[in-house]
Amino acid sequence: AQKITQTQPGMFVQEKEAVTLDCTYDTSDPSYGLFWYKQPSSGEMIFLIYQGSYDQQNATEGRYSLNFQKARKSANLVISASQLGDSAMYFCAMRGQLNTDRLIFGTGTRLQVFP
Amino acid sequence: GAGVSQSPRYKVAKRGQDVALRCDPISGHVSLFWYQQALGQGPEFLTYFQNEAQLDKSGLPSDRFFAERPEGSVSTLKIQRTQQEDSAVYLCASSSGDRGLSSSYTFGSGTRLTVV
Numbered sequence: 001a002q003k004i005t006q007t008q009p010g011m012f013v014q015e016k017e018a019v020t021l022d023c024t025y026d027t028s029d030p031s032y033g034l035f036w037y038k039q040p041s042s043g044e045m046i047f048l049i050y051q052g053s054y055d056q057q058n059a060t061e062g063r064y065s066l067n068f069q070k071a072r073k074s075a076n077l078v079i080s081a082s083q084l085g086d087s088a089m090y091f092c093a094m095r096g097q098l099n100t101d102r103l104i105f106g107t108g109t110r111l112q113v114f115p
Numbered sequence: 116g117a118g119v120s121q122s123p124r125y126k127v128a129k130r131g132q133d134v135a136l137r138c139d140p141i142s143g144h145v146s147l148f149w150y151q152q153a154l155g156q157g158p159e160f161l162t163y164f165q166n167e168a169q170l171d172k173s174g175l176p177s178d179r180f181f182a183e184r185p186e187g188s189v190s191t192l193k194i195q196r197t198q199q200e201d202s203a204v205y206l207c208a209s210s211s212g213d214r215g216l217s218s219s220y221t222f223g224s225g226t227r228l229t230v231v
Contacts, residue, residue, distance in 0.1 A: 004157070033216035043204065044119075045158070045222035052216060091157050100214045101171050102148070105157030 002027045004092050004106035011111050013082045020067070021077040021090050021109045029096030034075040035103065036066065039089040048090075051075055082113045117141075119223035121207050127229045128197045136192045136226045140209030147190050148220060149182055152204040161205075164190060165212065197230045204228070 003026045013019035025034065032053045037045040051059045051066045059066040067076040079086060089110050093103040120139040128134050140147050145166050150158035151174075160174040166187040175182070179197075184190040194201055204227050208220035 031216065035219065037222075043206075043224040043227075045206065045208070045220075047219040047221075050217050050219065093157070095216055095218075097216065100216060100218075101163045102160040102174070103158075103220070105159070107155070107157050 002029070002032075002094060002096055002104045004094055004104055006092055006106035006109050008109045009107075011109055013079075013111065013113055015084060015113055015115050016081055018078060018080045019082055019111065021079070021092075021111065023075045023077065023092035023106060025073050025075060025092070025094050027094065027096050029098050031097040033095045034066070034068070035093040035095070036064070036075075036077045037091045037093060037105075038086075039091060039108070041088070045091070049077070079111075084113050084115065087111060087113045119207055119209050119221050121205075121223035121226050123226060124224065125227050125229075127231060130198060130230055131196050132230075133193065133195045134197055134228065136194075136205050136228070138190045138192070138207030138209075138223060140188065140190070140207070141221055142188075143211070144209035144221075145187070145212035146210045146214075146220075147184060148208040148210075149190070149192050150206040150208065151176075152206055152225070154203070158206055161192070194228075197228075199230050202228055202230045 034051045036048040092106045147164040149161040152158040163171040164184045179195045181193045204225040206225045208222045
């Protein structure tokens with residue numbers, strides 16, 4: 001079975017500062033992918049970044065980077081230079097090699113950026 | 116279209132009423148997914164289509180839930196005899212059909228269903 005755990009229900013960060021959102025996972029799949037999505041109040045899930053389990057380097061996409069520690073089964077999202085528009089729910093998700101048809105999501109972290 | 120479109124945006128149903136939720140995926144996307152997001156939770160998989168074929172419906176919570184995609188484009192999620200526990204946001208997503216690990220979806224804004 002696969003499971004995603006996000007232990008931070010809410011996080012606050014000041015504008016222009018960096019913030020780390022935690023994600024741990026559990027899977028028996030030999031190969032898997034990890035995703036982060038942003039869900040603003042409008043409701044849609046916006047893809048941010050992807051990390052493959054066999055990727056040698058941590059993924060980066062603009063201000064987003066993924067701190068992937070395979071041995072610890074963690075895939076934390078780092079947002080640098082936070083902006084007010086970053087305020088939203090953030091979900092970590094995974095897909096395993098044995099069932100690529102579905103994403104398994106965590107319960108999310110609400111990030112609030114203040115001026 | 117440019118994105119995944121879902122309608123209605125909000126739906127209030129009396130308990131026992133049937134509802135139909137529509138999803139219009141990105142043009143040309145062969146894969147379509149339905150997820151259910153309860154309040155304060157992450158989305159949970161319901162069902163998956165590849166073109167008009169429903170390849171996985173193992174996430175549907177009961178036989179009151181039914182999904183179809185008859186022509187391989189627009190999809191409808193139908194819930195019969197709605198119950199209060201069906202209250203949730205129903206998200207639709209589509210993708211180009213690449214079933215690789217890195218394949219990402221484009222989600223719609225969802226339909227918020229409230230059963231009273």
